[in-house]
Amino acid sequence: MRAFAELLDRLSLTGSRNAKLTLVRDYLAATPDPDRGWALAALTGELVFHAAKPAFIRKAVEERMDPILFRWSYDYVGDLAETVALVWPQRPGANREPELAEVVEALRSASRAEVQRLIEAWLDALEPTSRWALLKLMTGELRVGFSARLAKQAAADLGPVPVSEVEEVWHALHPPYEDLFAWLEGRSDRPSPTSPGRFRPVMLAQAIDEAVDFGKLDPADYAAEWKWDGIRVQAVSEAGTRRLYTRTGDDISRTFPDVLESLNYEGVLDGELLVVRDGRVAPFADLQQRLNRKSVDAKLMGAYPAAIRAYDLLADGAEDVRPLPFAERRKRLEAFVARLGSARIDLSPLQPFETWGELADLRATPPPGDPEIAEGLMLKRWDSIYEAGRPKGPWFKWKRDPFLIDAVLMYAQRGHGKRSSYYSDYTFGVWCEGPDGGRMLTPVGKAYFGFTDEELLQLDKFVRDNTVERFGPVRAVRAEPHAGLVLEVAFEGLQRSTRHKSGVAMRFPRISRIRWDKPPGEADELATLERMLEKLEAR
Missing domain, CATH: 1.10.3260.10 (DNA ligase, ATP-dependent, N-terminal domain)
Known part of the structure; x- marks a missing residue:
């Protein structure tokens, strides 16, 4: 021990x-x-x-x-x-x-x-x-900053073998992995990866650097499609075994029996799990109602009908098609989805473009009728094989620019693990009209990342020096028009919420900048967020 x-x-x-x-x-x-x-x-x-x-x-x-x-x-x-x-x-x-x-x-x-x-x-x-x-x-809360994939990489280094080979057999293995170590140390053959219903290691995209990458890349070499705002899944149906996996290999089949029932095929699809009503994709918040549940009932499935938007084919029947170029896999995917004729499985459409300028214009305009369900664009080389990991060059993600607001720090809470001695979780708010007609702050979000270690020390000191009230591990800080701290907050989306007093909820909020220079009274109003939301809903 x-x-x-x-x-x-x-x-x-x-x-x-x-x-x-x-x-x-x-x-x-x-x-x-x-x-x-x-x-x-x-x-x-x-x-x-x-x-x-x-x-x-x-x-x-x-x-x-x-x-x-x-x-x-x-x-x-x-x-x-x-x-x-x-x-x-x-x-x-x-x-x-x-x-x-x-x-x-x-x-x-x-x-x-x-x-x-x-x-x-x-x-x-x-x-x-x-x-x-x-x-x-x-x-089960190690919190040591070490991902599951990095742990598999450490095991692969014993071989040494590529980490993708370890991931390929991972779902056929069971702790304490004596057969895995025997293979890595040359004492036995590689464990068989051919069990029906197994997970395949996923291919990931790199974030594109507009200033550098577009000057090196030829737009004719790439296909483009929307980056849908759901969760990535692998839908496997082999020899009577059906499984639905997340991108990290977690089996979520029990949570989505309605989707599992629709996997009437032999093969493996890569796609996005979404809530879809009447052909329209719902906001991510609707999908969250289905996630992380041990069981679901008919009422929940009816209120939040899940579906898969497919964008790649990994196995067609018994054939492993990952070694084929994306152009060929795409043709086979189109035929595969057409044969299914399922209301719960559709095709992620490709977006035509000829120049990077046209693609930039497309990125700035989300799909009509579907507010905030596309996070940006995906670019995939036509000749790319399906390669596990994050290879450099074949796939890129080009996310839309985040929304930005200036908010006022209201509360701070101690972190966990290495941050347990620091106030590192921050609740922030914007100005609105109070019951007496004056201005008051209403909380609109919480963030615990986006700042450097040096900035964390500065924020922690501000919290300790400006505490006005304590609630266990939480401190309320001074937040007045002429005294307090403004945080520039970046977020990916916005939606209405009955659970929040402000009536709005942010998607992936994070601290973009600390505005030491700005008085709290000049931070944004709730009306600013409401106007953002109205524009999103009007699209």
Whole structure:
């Protein structure tokens, strides 16, 4: 357990991607089975302990120390695992430190009644860093800045083999991955990737640099289509097995049984999952009503009917067509979708253009009748094969310019993990008319990224120096026409919302700039957002 704890601790304190990759690769090379397999499962999000809930952790610590003191400590630190690791009152006579595999195997089979006893025994036996790692493992919130794909890259480096080969077989593997490591270390053959219904590693696009890339590229080499504002999915139907995966390989089939029922084919489609009513794409907020649910009922499916807008074909029947050029795959996709004749699966239309100027004009004009359902454009080379990862050159994404407003900082909350000591989550508002006819601020969004580490220190100091009220880990800051802080906020879209007091909700808000130079009284009005919304709805 201690080696895994040291790995997580070093990852949380390391900023460089390559340095993180080296840390994990070296850990996997030096750690025996099955511990390294369980560590890889934790880093890729494949470990879930249904019986281990944060409530059991809080109950355990509150039985060992004064509950009020613990809550004060938790409010100050801002992270449950870190707080418990620091304040846990050990009892003498603890057993030896458990191995990682021992912890995982016990939690996978433990009942809810047994979990608290296990937590207490392990916390008594571990030192603070290992306690922190144990609790992070239990709750599934590692928060060490290391993605699942980077973990697979670290494993692939043991081979060494391309990470796409690991991703190709990943869904045929199970933790603790002894067969994967045996292959990577040359002790056995590659695991078979041919199980029906498996996930294929996706091809990703690069963001285009208008000033550089357009001067190097020939528009005749590329096809263009809208970048739809849904979630990317892979719809697999093979030998009677039907699956719906996200771009990261998460199986969401249970959440979308209506879509799964429409996969009446043999093959694999790549496309965008959207809510579509009467042939029109609904805003992303409608799709959010269907996401992350364990089950759905007929009422929800009727209110938010999901569909797939297909834009690539990965398998046609039993044939893997990924090695074919995009032009050929597109022809086969058109024929494939036409044969289906399904109301839930349509084709993402190509957008004709001859010059980059024409494409720029197209980008500035979203699809008619469908406000804010296109984030921008996708460019795909006609001769590009379907290559896993993010190869340079074949595919580009050209997102529309974000919306910008000036808003006033109203509240700040402590972050998590490395940010648990800083006020890094910011609620901001704009001016509106108050009940007495005067001006007042109304919250319109919350953001926790877009600023540098240096700017975070400046924002944190402003919050501490200008706090007017406290609510646990949240602080209200001074926000008046002549005293406060203006934030330039960028966001991708806007929609009406009955859940927000302001009546509007932003899509992907982030801090674009800190306007130290601007008095709060000159920040934007709610009427500005309402006019933006009216223009979007009129398209």
